[in-house]
Amino acid sequence: MPDLNPSTPSTGPGRKLALRGDLLDFTAQPDWGQLDSPAVRFQPDHWLLIDEAGRIAGTQPSEPDASWQQVDRRGRLILPGFIDTHVHCPQLDVIASYGAELLDWLNRYTFPAERRYADPAVAAAGAARFLDALLAHGSTSAVVFPTVHKGSAEALFAAAEARGMRLITGKVLMDRHAPPELLDDVAGAERDCIDLIQRWHGKGRLAYAVTPRFAPTSSPAQLAMAGALCRADASLYMQTHVAENREEVRWVTELFPEARSYLDVYERVGLLHERAILAHGIWLDETDRQLLAARGGQVAHSPSSNLFLGSGLFDWPAARASGLGVSMASDVGGGTSLSMQRNLLDAYKIQALSGQRLSAWVALHAATRGAAEALGLQQEVGHFGLGTLADVCVWDWARGPVAQARDERVAPGHEPQALHERVFAWMSLSDERNLHSCYVAGQCRHQRDS
CATH class of the missing domain: 3.20.20.140 (Metal-dependent hydrolases)
Known part of the structure; x- marks a missing residue:
């Protein structure tokens, strides 16, 4: 049977890379309707460490040593691809x-x-x-x-x-x-x-x-x-x-x-x-x-x-x-x-028409770790666990005056429900224009010009 979780990707960064930003991923499936879900892992202003093979080597709040190439994206949201x-x-x-x-x-x-x-x-x-x-x-x-x-x-x-x-x-x-x-x-x-x-x-x-x-x-x-x-x-x-x-x-x-x-x-x-x-x-x-x-x-x-x-x-x-x-x-x-955000917002609207409320957590999980688990690829992609390939995207929390004004209203708090309010606003108001950079196995494959 072919190995569908390769130990070494065909390409990697070739050097140790550290990305700084607000890290968000999931450790499990969130419960429906739960806004303070323990399945959510939010690490504000942390460093995501990516080794020479393009795999995630860990996260930390402190600045890494000089052996890591540092890419500072503080104030931006970092998600699994x-x-x-x-x-x-x-x-x-x-x-x-x-x-x-x-x-x-x-x-x-x-x-x-x-x-x-x-x-x-x-x-x-x-x-x-x-x-x-x-x-x-x-x-x-x-x-x-x-x-x-x-x-x-x-x-x-x-x-x-x-x-x-x-x-x-x-x-x-x-x-x-x-x-x-x-x-x-x-x-x-x-x-x-x-x-x-x-x-x-x-x-x-x-x-x-x-x-x-x-x-x-x-x-x-x-x-x-x-x-x-x-x-x-x-x-x-x-x-x-x-x-x-x-x-x-x-x-x-x-x-x-x-x-x-x-x-x-x-x-x-x-x-x-x-x-x-x-x-x-x-x-x-x-x-x-x-x-x-x-x-x-x-x-x-x-x-x-x-x-x-x-x-x-x-x-x-x-x-x-x-x-x-x-x-x-x-x-x-x-x-x-x-744009996955546009599709997630449409998913929210569909559930609202049926009298349900789709949380940002359930929605984002289905587009990251949940999808990886459904495909049997949770050892490779979908979250920031040790050894997973660094398929990672860096996003602006807000683009444009309307989204920026909304983000300013919800950004200060990091308690669970306040965090959900901010992420839900991001999910609802963002699209591909919010994408700053996209990494595949630690290689930058897309970056916004300005």
């Missing part, structure tokens, strides 16, 4: 497209954009643009859909390797109900997957995800092939969509009348396991939630996309009550921003 657990590389081209629900969206916008990725040059340029955009928004790890083209997955793997990023992706499987130029076949898709797995899975910080787009675009034979790949290698991930839109759910019922539910389509062929990432899950029932939790899979909650496409309101408390893991995702281009 965000982990985007569901996003589409080629859909940057169609972000913010007008007036469609899910199935119309695919036919009108997504499929035409994805056809272009048959061209290797388009795929390479798109992968580079996409990963640089993730870093510029503070996301240092991602679970990504490319296209049905083998070359689009290869381009993503190569571009992520060059940047030292943690990336999980795999060629999209799609052999029906799509334009002919985007269809594969079972035997050819299986050969492509096996070749990509052999070349990329477990190489550095890369991992392969078996990727049926969603049940309607894969024949029963193709879904069975995907399940067989997962059974043959338990270290493989699986990513797909489930129960996003009511019309989609109705369609799946027609296509798979033998299945109890949409989720059961995947269960019958062995696609539900502890490395399964299912986007959306809005219309899962309690039986489905308990089944997915029992299999160890997770829902990649995509709030911006759910609102923009009018798909529905995800019941996060019900998922938690079932023991189901929930991570955070941008789902660009159905989602309208790669």
Whole structure:
């Protein structure tokens, strides 16, 4: 089984680095609604120590000795890099497209954009643009859909390797109900997957995800092939969509009348396991939630996309009550921003519409340590624990007069509820413009010009 928590990253800082700022991460999962959560670890005006291999060597309040290269970002917030657990590389081209629900969206916008990725040059340029955009928004790890083209997955793997990023992706499987130029076949898709797995899975910080787009675009034979790949290698991930839109759910019922539910389509062929990432899950029932939790899979909650496409309101408390893991995702281009803060704010609004209040702690945990744990990568990313890779982002607490005025009102106190007030304001009012710098395994991969 490939080592998905590499002992040495492909790139590191090559020198000891100390970052100074307000450190915030999590030691466990915060309870719903608890504002003074013991799971929150806040270390104001501390130094984050990063060793020569790009791993976190500790934190301390005092200035480190002269052997450390000091980067003083006092007065700024330092967080683990965000982990985007569901996003589409080629859909940057169609972000913010007008007036469609899910199935119309695919036919009108997504499929035409994805056809272009048959061209290797388009795929390479798109992968580079996409990963640089993730870093510029503070996301240092991602679970990504490319296209049905083998070359689009290869381009993503190569571009992520060059940047030292943690990336999980795999060629999209799609052999029906799509334009002919985007269809594969079972035997050819299986050969492509096996070749990509052999070349990329477990190489550095890369991992392969078996990727049926969603049940309607894969024949029963193709879904069975995907399940067989997962059974043959338990270290493989699986990513797909489930129960996003009511019309989609109705369609799946027609296509798979033998299945109890949409989720059961995947269960019958062995696609539900502890490395399964299912986007959306809005219309899962309690039986489905308990089944997915029992299999160890997770829902990649995509709030911006759910609102923009009018798909529905995800019941996060019900998922938690079932023991189901929930991570955070941008789902660009159905989602309208790669900014995790904008997506977290949309998640708050969704819960508010359901009479719930999503705390900043639960939200941020789902985009950092919680996502890492759901992916089995908690030894590598998602928090500031000793030995984790230094995927770290430095943020301004406030940008612009409105946010600055709000921050001045809440900044003085560090008691638990006052801290939550400040972090919630930051989560609500910030976006990629607040990002000062982004480090991947201790290497600065993005920094604001001024």
